Amino acid sequence: MSTALRSLTPRGRLSFDAPLGPRAWFRTGGNAEALFVPKDAQDLAETLAALPSGTPVTVLGACSNVIIRDGGIEGLVVRLAGGFADIVIEPDGLIAGAAALDMIVAEQTANAGLAGLEFLAGIPGSIGGAVVMNAGAYGSDMSAVLDWAEVLLPDQTIARLSNEALAFTYRHAVLPEGAIVLRARLNARPGDASAIRAHIAEIKAAREASQPVRARTGGSTFRNPEGHKAWQLIDEAGCRGLMQGGAQVSEKHCNFLLNLGEATSSDLEALGDEVRRRVQEHSGIALHWEIKRLGKLP
Numbered sequence: 001m002s003t004a005l006r007s008l009t010p011r012g013r014l015s016f017d018a019p020l021g022p023r024a025w026f027r028t029g030g031n032a033e034a035l036f037v038p039k040d041a042q043d044l045a046e047t048l049a050a051l052p053s054g055t056p057v058t059v060l061g062a063c064s065n066v067i068i069r070d071g072g073i074e075g076l077v078v079r080l081a082g083g084f085a086d087i088v089i090e091p092d093g094l095i096a097g098a099a100a101l102d103m104i105v106a107e108q109t110a111n112a113g114l115a116g117l118e119f120l121a122g123i124p125g126s127i128g129g130a131v132v133m134n135a136g137a138y139g140s141d142m143s144a145v146l147d148w149a150e151v152l153l154p155d156q157t158i159a160r161l162s163n164e165a166l167a168f169t170y171r172h173a174v175l176p177e178g179a180i181v182l183r184a185r186l187n188a189r190p191g192d193a194s195a196i197r198a199h200i201a202e203i204k205a206a207r208e209a210s211q212p213v214r215a216r217t218g219g220s221t222f223r224n225p226e227g228h229k230a231w232q233l234i235d236e237a238g239c240r241g242l243m244q245g246g247a248q249v250s251e252k253h254c255n256f257l258l259n260l261g262e263a264t265s266s267d268l269e270a271l272g273d274e275v276r277r278r279v280q281e282h283s284g285i286a287l288h289w290e291i292k293r294l295g296k297l298p
């Protein structure tokens with residue numbers, strides 16, 4: 001354990017050799033060398049400033065779209081919670097903290113009679129991650145609704161980045177290296193609350209009908225290659241139901257990996273790489289991971 005990490009004195013919670021597997025949707029993975037839950041943005045900035053240069057910093061959100069490797073994560077792992085999940089409703093949108101869950105944002109805007117953010121009900125994650133990966137589903141994405149995002153820069157200053165500055169592309173936003181999303185403003189429009197809730201219910205039903213939402217999974221595994229659907233390429237390559245140790249390609253939706261109960265992160269990653277190999281061999285198309293793989297191999 002780094003002496004520098006042991007000497008940190010934040011106002012938030014700091015723990016060492018902290019298990020991360022229970023936090024991940026896959027329920028796999030090793031420990032964090034140090035896990036930090038900051039009290040507020042100032043606490044986060046001051047603690048990061050106290051780190052020696054070169055200390056690895058990893059930010060975790062809802063852990064819905066990550067594989068945390070079995071060797072754990074070195075350095076400081078930051079998990080935003082508490083006030084970072086605040087949501088402030090405005091007449092034509094809202095400001096949501098990075099830790100606010102996408103589903104909660106969708107439901108609160110529905111309650112306020114604001115339309116345009118229903119798609120968030122189909123994304124398992126939090127607003128910070130949604131900004132970073134330009135999350136999208138059911139006909140919309142963050143690039144279509146984001147006004148601005150506030151980020152903490154490596155020099156501990158806070159910058160407000162416009163939609164244009166983030167230069168959104170498919171499943172990607174351009175952020176300064178080392179920047180941490182703190183909150184974002186999303187645009188919405190007045191609408192009928194009952195109709196908005198009905199739309200959200202339709203999205204939830206469609207997601208449950210087509211995806212293994214009640215399983216230990218991590219969301220969409222691979223990005224859709226241009227002009228193709230990842231699940232279809234995986235199916236056509238004969239990978240539906242394919243297994244590796246305790247991991248399996250979902251038979252319900254081929255672009256989802258499952259932990260059947262005893263899988264390790266290594267099982268999941270090896271299965272994903274085998275799927276990529278078979279798809280490349282069958283179709284000549286390269287699949288690229290959408291799930292983030294973090295940490296050390298065992």
